[in-house]
Amino acid sequence: MKPIYFKTGQQPKKVIWGYFFIILLSLFPVLLAMLAGGIGGSMGCNINEAGTDECIRAGIHFGTLLNGMVVIGWLAILTVPAGVIAFIMWTIIVIHDSIYYMNNYND
Numbered sequence: 001m002k003p004i005y006f007k008t009g010q011q012p013k014k015v016i017w018g019y020f021f022i023i024l025l026s027l028f029p030v031l032l033a034m035l036a037g038g039i040g041g042s043m044g045c046n047i048n049e050a051g052t053d054e055c056i057r058a059g060i061h062f063g064t065l066l067n068g069m070v071v072i073g074w075l076a077i078l079t080v081p082a083g084v085i086a087f088i089m090w091t092i093i094v095i096h097d098s099i100y101y102m103n104n105y106n107d
Helices: 012-043 063-104
Strands: none
Touching: 012 063
């Protein structure tokens, strides 16, 4: 079989960046919800999924924005399993292409 992704042998930068993006995209909703909780906690606002208190600082109402960021955390129910599947598939691609190049370009 021909290589699936890599065209010129093993490229470690592509492998590392692939894993990085898979992990980042699958955990992004969790990180966003944690960021909203941290910002709301530091500002003294009560942030939860049901709504927020009046969280007005410097004349700007942050409650709605922080509430939306917390609710996006529920998207992790879809992104984390998809990230696990993508991680496994990426690992299979890397192993397959590594074996291909080891067998065909071994001097």
